Amino acid sequence: MKNILKRIFGKKVKDETEKSHIETDFAVLVILVRAAVIDGSKEEIEINTIKKIALENLKIVDSEIDELIRKAIKAEEDSTDLFKWTKIINENYEEQQKLELFSMVCQTIVSDGIIDPFESNLIRRLSGLLYITDKMAGEILKKYR
Numbered sequence: 001m002k003n004i005l006k007r008i009f010g011k012k013v014k015d016e017t018e019k020s021h022i023e024t025d026f027a028v029l030v031i032l033v034r035a036a037v038i039d040g041s042k043e044e045i046e047i048n049t050i051k052k053i054a055l056e057n058l059k060i061v062d063s064e065i066d067e068l069i070r071k072a073i074k075a076e077e078d079s080t081d082l083f084k085w086t087k088i089i090n091e092n093y094e095e096q097q098k099l100e101l102f103s104m105v106c107q108t109i110v111s112d113g114i115i116d117p118f119e120s121n122l123i124r125r126l127s128g129l130l131y132i133t134d135k136m137a138g139e140i141l142k143k144y145r
Contacts, residue, residue, distance in 0.1 A: 020092055025058045027088040028101055029072035031126070034082065035108040037073075038118045049111040053104045082122075086129040098130045103140050110144040 032053065036046035050069060054060050060068060079085070089101060105126060109119045127137035 021059060023088055024092040025054075025060060026068070026072065026075070027085040028058060028104070029054060029060075029068060030075050030079065030085050031082065031089070031101065032104060032108050033069065033072045033076045034079075034085075035105045035119070035122060037076065038122045039114075039116045040118070042073075043112050045111050046108055049108050053107065057100065057104065082125060082129055086126070089130065095131075098132060099136065099140065102127060102130060102132055102137065103143070106141045106144045115145075 029050070032050045036042060036050060047069065051065050054065055054068070055062060089098060093101065106123065109115055109123065115123075123137065123141060126132075127134065132140075
């Protein structure tokens with residue numbers, strides 16, 4: 001795993017806590033990228049929303065954001081499902097952090113003003129994979145509509 005993280009971030013990972021944090025932040029980025037591209041287009045407004053969210057909520061610095069998003073896009077393209085990424089989230093995040101991630105996903109999806117059927121399906125699948133109730137998922141999504 002250290003080699004994967006070193007390849008992704010281009011730096012040596014010192015300890016397990018740092019490794020876990022870096023891995024989790026990257027999983028969040030990949031999930032956000034999935035939210036941006038699930039409708040078949042990668043709009044600039046959605047990518048800019050991801051950048052804003054990442055800089056505000058993750059331990060990512062401005063000088064790294066473009067490269068990390070590029071790598072997250074590549075990882076998302078190579079992924080067949082969300083389970084790999086949500087497993088990392090579930091292993092490292094408490095309930096409140098998962099709700100915040102779900103909120104970030106909803107914010108990314110609605111940033112272009114449209115929730116298409118693919119995005120709606122992603123919201124339902126992601127809420128299930130993160131163990132978020134339908135009621136809570138609906139309340140979070142409602143904030144961004």
